[in-house]
Amino acid sequence: MQLLKDKIISDGIVKAGGVLKVDSFLNHQIDIPLYNEMGKEFARLFKGQEITKILTIEASGIGIACIAAQYFNVPVVFAKKMQSKNLDGEIYTSQVHSFTHGKDYTIRVSKKFISKADRVLIIDDFLANGKALIGLINILEQAGATLVGAGIAIEKGFQEGGRALREQGINIQSLAIIKEMDENKIVFKD
């Protein structure tokens, strides 16, 4: 998606250690018109798939998922990373390793909100090693729900997550795939 690639080039900052900072428009401050264009693009890419629900994960996925959901006319469910008094009853859990935060954490989704009847699109802001996505897919498997695919804003194509998951037959659509990057340049796949 050219608009997102242009924004990454103009406002993204590459830091040491393979970190791409896009906090001015994607995951700290949020450019709402950009989110809307991303939402429309996801709707185009997953058109006709009879999606019943969008699943994402707190925190940065929530805004993208909510704006996108307007173009699918379905509810959003977001997986929680923190134990909470507000999350009781039967829940699906999965373990995820975060390289950003350097630790494992548990993600949780109430069993009330994902069922066998659901056809689910996962939406998230980043795909790198794929650990968060694998955790979300694992929750859908526990629920017996159908995974339609995953819509990702930015994929770090030089990490393994996307390739490994596509080889399993998962329909991953990333709006911008970065082939390589360093402090001086960012190169996208096609």
Place this chain on the structure above:
Amino acid sequence: MQLLKDKIISDGIVKAGGVLKVDSFLNHQIDIPLYNEMGKEFARLFKGQEITKILTIEASGIGIACIAAQYFNVPVVFAKKMQSKNLDGEIYTSQVHSFTHGKDYTIRVSKKFISKADRVLIIDDFLANGKALIGLINILEQAGATLVGAGIAIEKGFQEGGRALREQGINIQSLAIIKEMDENKIVFKD
């Protein structure tokens, strides 16, 4: 706002300890058309205030803020609760006590995204004791930004936060204010 009150009556569940579960439509699974109506109502309530930015806090505030921001044509900034490699440089911090999670935490906003020139509307899902809201207001004070007011989905009117902050002259607009509640009934103010 009648639509939200009706939803709380039909789908909200009151649990022991003053917990109102609205996870089927507000803060775990999300009813997007409801969020849109809430966004329109915030836009009506804060019309003509020349708002330049919406500030919220992860995680449950993000979706409401993003959907609402479409009716204000301004960016969203969300305060972060976790330390992250992606949050470097100069940041505003404030301490918040969470009764839900039973501990203190630090909220963080990059100095790049809130300035003296900003007229800020805070949006959040709940107002109870007001600790999160006070933390966000403290960050705006550090930035020298103008606080226009706070738009809240559900206020627990039987707790102190809303009254105390209104007495300080802060324009708090809550779409549903609960006067009292127990396992059998929920009573709204007005």
